[in-house]
Amino acid sequence: MPIKMRLFAAAQEIWRYRLSYLFIAPFVISFGIFIFIPVLAAMGLSFTAFNGMEAPRWVGWKHYEYLFSQDSLFLQYALPNTVKFAVIVGPGGYIASFVLAWLLAQLPDRARLWYVLAFYAPSLAGGVAMSIIWIPLLSGDRIGYLNSFLLGIGFIDEPRLWVLDKKYLMNSMISVTLWSSMGIGFLAMLAGILNVDKTLHEAGRVDGIRSRLQEVWLITIPSMKPQMLFAAVMAIVGAFKAGHIGVELSGQNPTPQYAGHLLVNHVEDYGLIRFEMGYASAVSVVLLVIIFLANRLSWKLFGAKEDEA
Amino acid sequence: MNRLGWNLREAAALRRRASLLLGWDRGQIWIAAMLLLLGIFMLLPLIYIFNHALKPYSELFIFPPNILVMDPTWANFTELFVVTRDSAIPASRYMFNSIAIAVIATLAVTIVSALCAYPLAKHKFPGANALFFVIIVSLMFVPETMQIPRYVVVSSLGITNTFWAHILPHVAAPVSVFLMKQFMDQVPNELIEAAKLDGAREAMIFLRIVMPVCMPAVATVAILQFQNIWGNTETSILFTTDDSMKTFPYFLQTLTQNLANSVARQGAAAAASLVMIVPTLLVFLVFQRKVIATMAHSGIK
Numbered sequence: 204m205p206i207k208m209r210l211f212a213a214a215q216e217i218w219r220y221r222l223s224y225l226f227i228a229p230f231v232i233s234f235g236i237f238i239f240i241p242v243l244a245a246m247g248l249s250f251t252a253f254n255g256m257e258a259p260r261w262v263g264w265k266h267y268e269y270l271f272s273q274d275s276l277f278l279q280y281a282l283p284n285t286v287k288f289a290v291i292v293g294p295g296g297y298i299a300s301f302v303l304a305w306l307l308a309q310l311p312d313r314a315r316l317w318y319v320l321a322f323y324a325p326s327l328a329g330g331v332a333m334s335i336i337w338i339p340l341l342s343g344d345r346i347g348y349l350n351s352f353l354l355g356i357g358f359i360d361e362p363r364l365w366v367l368d369k370k371y372l373m374n375s376m377i378s379v380t381l382w383s384s385m386g387i388g389f390l391a392m393l394a395g396i397l398n399v400d401k402t403l404h405e406a407g408r409v410d411g412i413r414s415r416l417q418e419v420w421l422i423t424i425p426s427m428k429p430q431m432l433f434a435a436v437m438a439i440v441g442a443f444k445a446g447h448i449g450v451e452l453s454g455q456n457p458t459p460q461y462a463g464h465l466l467v468n469h470v471e472d473y474g475l476i477r478f479e480m481g482y483a484s485a486v487s488v489v490l491l492v493i494i495f496l497a498n499r500l501s502w503k504l505f506g507a508k509e510d511e512a
Numbered sequence: 513m514n515r516l517g518w519n520l521r522e523a524a525a526l527r528r529r530a531s532l533l534l535g536w537d538r539g540q541i542w543i544a545a546m547l548l549l550l551g552i553f554m555l556l557p558l559i560y561i562f563n564h565a566l567k568p569y570s571e572l573f574i575f576p577p578n579i580l581v582m583d584p585t586w587a588n589f590t591e592l593f594v595v596t597r598d599s600a601i602p603a604s605r606y607m608f609n610s611i612a613i614a615v616i617a618t619l620a621v622t623i624v625s626a627l628c629a630y631p632l633a634k635h636k637f638p639g640a641n642a643l644f645f646v647i648i649v650s651l652m653f654v655p656e657t658m659q660i661p662r663y664v665v666v667s668s669l670g671i672t673n674t675f676w677a678h679i680l681p682h683v684a685a686p687v688s689v690f691l692m693k694q695f696m697d698q699v700p701n702e703l704i705e706a707a708k709l710d711g712a713r714e715a716m717i718f719l720r721i722v723m724p725v726c727m728p729a730v731a732t733v734a735i736l737q738f739q740n741i742w743g744n745t746e747t748s749i750l751f752t753t754d755d756s757m758k759t760f761p762y763f764l765q766t767l768t769q770n771l772a773n774s775v776a777r778q779g780a781a782a783a784a785s786l787v788m789i790v791p792t793l794l795v796f797l798v799f800q801r802k803v804i805a806t807m808a809h810s811g812i813k
Contacts, residue, residue: 220637223631223640226714226718227632229627229628230628233680233683234686236665237680239646242653244658244661306546306547309543311540318547318551320558320797321551323800324556327558336560387687387691390735390803391691394729395695398695429694429698430695432694436651474659475656480657480660487657490654491654495649495652498648
């Protein structure tokens with residue numbers, strides 16, 4: 204009985220690893236209950252009309268058809284805006300995090316803590332930072348810091364509406380997000396760089412590595428591959444899942460002429476304002492697919508072989 | 513000797529003296545100087561929050577705002593406590609809830625994530641790749657659409673209005689497992705094999721070898737999760753109806769809601785933002801110091 208034999212072998216294999224399963228059990232149980240089931244349920248809801256109160260009604264692929272054929276907000280604004288935002292913010296934030304983490308790693312221990320604090324401060328302060336630093340800076344009247352500075356040096360003749368004009372809103376959103384992009388990936392990369400064995404650098408020097416740049420490329424990056432991968436996934440996920448920034452900057456929801464309308468805004472618009480949870484779920488499933496494909500693409504580009512998502 | 517030559521020589525002497533004083537080499541001084549301005553710019557929100565909480569009403573409304581306070585006062589903190597005196601439930605109760613939840617949940621997340629990450633990185637058990645894949649994909653789903661299913665799950669477990677409702681939803685953190693797994697990948701297999709030959713059990717290997725080497729990851733996870741759980745208002749809004757079970761950030765949110773256009777309580781709001789940030793700041797400093805200190809001593813690689 205080959206099938207029976209195979210089943211037996213599989214069971215034996217699983218029994219051999221019983222300790223591993225014991226280790227992962229607490230996580231798997233809570234993950235299953237609080238994340239996996241809700242995500243599956245939300246995916247299921249994307250095939251229904253559901254307003255959060257009445258029982259969901261099955262509608263099949265209707266939401267997806269509508270999304271790709273008729274939802275002009277999605278096709279004209281949310282999708283292109285999100286792609287543009289993510290393509291600049293994802294790689295930009297990733298590179299900036301690495302460069303800063305590397306520079307900070309060169310500093311002596313005692314000073315480093317305070318520098319790290321400074322660069323992580325925007326993430327620590329969260330939304331507060333936005334409203335108190337950027338809104339006055341980008342304010343559209345003459346006394347907004349940026350306007351008064353540019354007027355002062357004669358670069359522009361009249362104040363620009365940095366966060367209310369659809370021409371500038373997206374660029375403002377991108378700059379502000381890059382400023383606050385030293386988040387989780389930054390901490391992971393910093394820890395990764397500091398973790399690189401110092402003797403490797405000495406060995407490299409003996410083997411004829413001369414410039415710092417060569418050292419980064421040939422020693423630092425290869426020996427912190429796991430952290431680079433983590434930071435890359437988080438950068439992609441973060442860039443696509445951003446959504447509050449445009450609303451916070453412009454103070455309007457939806458943003459002026461939908462110039463800063465991102466996919467997450469679209470989800471919130473339908474889910475939390477119009478109470479069309481089914482449709483909102485469909486949009487978030489599409490977003491999930493987009494992020495997934497973006498991850499795939501980036502790993503193909505970087506040529507990572509295993510562990511990719 | 514021309515002026516420029518003198519200046520250059522003076523500058524070189526100055527640099528030498530500075531590097532002798534601090535014990536830094538020249539590259540380090542260059543980097544530190546370069547990053548100083550940028551660092552101060554990045555630090556602005558924290559400086560602002562600290563100063564803002566000390567501003568009297570006459571300074572709170574200046575536009576564009578001043579970063580630094582000119583005439584510091586403690587009035588905002590007294591206002592915060594006067595406002596909270598009228599509420600049925602004392603602010604100390606919210607504070608207690610928040611601290612208990614944040615500490616317990618952070619501990620739980622860190623332990624559970626480390627436990628899960630170890631076999632994922634070091635045992636190739638059947639299903640490991642599938643589990644890792646599911647964990648990563650789950651990072652990509654928009655949380656807003658999960659709210660209703662999550663509420664249904666929590667209420668059908670019958671844990672609404674308990675501490676469990678605040679703690680359990682945080683315990684499974686895909687980000688933390690992912691981060692720890694990446695660090696554990698770097699622990700050399702030879703080290704684990706050697707320990708096994710010496711007769712160490714799995715639990716021993718995990719506690720004595722893998723965990724110490726991965727302390728930077730543990731500290732980073734603790735920082736991220738504490739920050740996340742401390743500021744979280746979702747569990748208070750969705751999973752509790754009893755006021756005495758809600759948390760401090762939720763309470764502050766009710767205090768400061770709709771403040772954009774009103775003058776009243778702006779002082780309390782400014783003080784509240786400082787109260788909110790101080791614990792995360794302390795946790796950050798303590799654990800980030802640990803990241804840096806552990807690095808200096810870890811030679812096992």
